[in-house]
Amino acid sequence: MNHPDHLPVIDDPVDSTLRLIGSVSPRPGLEKRIAARLAHAPVSKSARFFGLPRLAFASTAGLVACAAIIAGSVNHSRRILPVAPGMQLPGSTSGIGTVSGARVAPKPVAAPSTGRARSVRKPGAESGTELNPPRGVAVPKRPVPQEDQATEPR
Amino acid sequence: MSAFPGQLAGWMAPALATAETLDSSETITALVAEYSTTLYRVAYSVMRNAAEAEDAVQEAFLRVLKHRDKIAEIRDVRVWLVRITWNVVLDRKRRSKTRPENEDVADFARILPASDRRADEVLISSQEHSRILKAIDQLPAKERQALLLSAVQELSTSEIADVLGTTESSIRSRIFRARRELSELLGKQGGSR
Numbered sequence: 001m002n003h004p005d006h007l008p009v010i011d012d013p014v015d016s017t018l019r020l021i022g023s024v025s026p027r028p029g030l031e032k033r034i035a036a037r038l039a040h041a042p043v044s045k046s047a048r049f050f051g052l053p054r055l056a057f058a059s060t061a062g063l064v065a066c067a068a069i070i071a072g073s074v075n076h077s078r079r080i081l082p083v084a085p086g087m088q089l090p091g092s093t094s095g096i097g098t099v100s101g102a103r104v105a106p107k108p109v110a111a112p113s114t115g116r117a118r119s120v121r122k123p124g125a126e127s128g129t130e131l132n133p134p135r136g137v138a139v140p141k142r143p144v145p146q147e148d149q150a151t152e153p154r
Numbered sequence: 155m156s157a158f159p160g161q162l163a164g165w166m167a168p169a170l171a172t173a174e175t176l177d178s179s180e181t182i183t184a185l186v187a188e189y190s191t192t193l194y195r196v197a198y199s200v201m202r203n204a205a206e207a208e209d210a211v212q213e214a215f216l217r218v219l220k221h222r223d224k225i226a227e228i229r230d231v232r233v234w235l236v237r238i239t240w241n242v243v244l245d246r247k248r249r250s251k252t253r254p255e256n257e258d259v260a261d262f263a264r265i266l267p268a269s270d271r272r273a274d275e276v277l278i279s280s281q282e283h284s285r286i287l288k289a290i291d292q293l294p295a296k297e298r299q300a301l302l303l304s305a306v307q308e309l310s311t312s313e314i315a316d317v318l319g320t321t322e323s324s325i326r327s328r329i330f331r332a333r334r335e336l337s338e339l340l341g342k343q344g345g346s347r
Contacts, residue, residue, distance in 0.1 A: 014336055017286040022305035026194040026208060034186050037212045038219055 181225055186215060189232060192308045193239045199302040200243040202287065210246060214239040233316045236309065240317055289339045290332075297332035300325050 133139040193214060197207035217238050218225070228234045290298055296318075303314045304325075315322045 013282060014286055014333065014340070017283045017290075018301070018305035019307075020283060021199050021287075021302070022195055022307045024195055024198050026191060026211075027204065030190050030194060030208060030211070031186050033208070034190060034212050034215050035183075038182070038215060041216050041219060 182215070182219060182222060185218065185225075185231065185235065189235050190215075192232070192306065193235060195306045195308070196236055196239050196303070197243045199305055200240075200247055206246070207243075210243045211239060214242050217242070230313075230316065233313050236303075236313070237317045240303075285343070286336075286340065289336055289343065292339060293332050293335055297328050297335065300328035301332040301336075304329050 190211060193211045194207055197210040197214075198204070201207045201210060214235065218235065225231070290301060293301065299318060300314060303309055303317060304311070309317075311322050311325050315325045318325065
């Protein structure tokens with residue numbers, strides 16, 4: 001158990017050690033040795049590009065690159081802007097009322113003659129569930145159309 | 155010392171003609187003359203090895219040379235130099251953790267004041283100092299750093315606070331805690347021996 005009374009007893013050698021560490025002297029001629037070391041050190045100036053310090057040059061180059069990327073991205077987005085059929089986007093407006101900015105085309109747009117839905121179910125075609133019903137599930141059979149029943153051989 | 159300014163002028167020979175260069179050369183000459191011993195003590199308090207401490211001081215002045223343009227803007231050159239040296243020695247200490255400790259009793263005995271003490275007294279004393287320094291090394295980093303810098307006689311509490319980037323009161327409490335923990339550590343060691 002440490003008691004505060006012990007502190008002064010121990011502080012004395014601690015102080016002595018700290019005093020010793022703090023008052024240590026270098027070998028004679030330290031200044032000359034430092035000078036000799038500095039004499040052989042390459043005196044390098046801070047790197048400069050086009051007369052600008054390296055940091056300023058790098059920052060400027062970074063800003064220019066960012067601006068170019070943003071400008072390119074915005075330009076690209078404008079070109080591929082999707083236009084819904086039958087809608088006419090206003091050219092240049094004041095920017096107010098963007099919701100009502102979409103105008104309905106003056107004439108109805110005719111559907112293309114060759115156009116059809118992506119998936120047309122042919123009569124009589126069986127779906128995947130009918131072909132391979134899952135086990136344990138009762139799938140009701142589709143009623144056969146009347147005309148087919150008439151032509152069906154007995 | 156007479157050849158010293160000439161030597162320092164030598165490393166700036168290519169640009170010697172400019173008054174600015176001459177000024178910075180003279181400034182660094184003056185800084186080396188005035189602060190090298192203090193910086194050596196700061197370095198030695200951490201490195202505990204004469205050669206490594208000297209090397210650290212030299213590296214600190216190389217950094218000063220690199221940033222010589224800023225010297226005129228520095229408010230307190232002494233604190234600035236101590237901080238540079240402190241960073242150098244902490245970097246080196248961190249790197250050297252992978253290497254075995256080279257501090258030994260014989261090296262420590264060399265710095266002890268010889269006076270008229272007998273050799274065995276010096277040896278016992280150096281062993282005791284070595285034991286205390288090992289205990290100091292076990293302290294938490296903040297307390298240890300404050301305690302070691304407080305050992306350097308030339309540094310005031312406010313200067314230590316500037317070097318470590320904290321307040322004077324914080325430094326005082328760190329030193330107090332360091333001493334208390336050190337006493338406990340040494341007390342335990344004394345009891346276990």
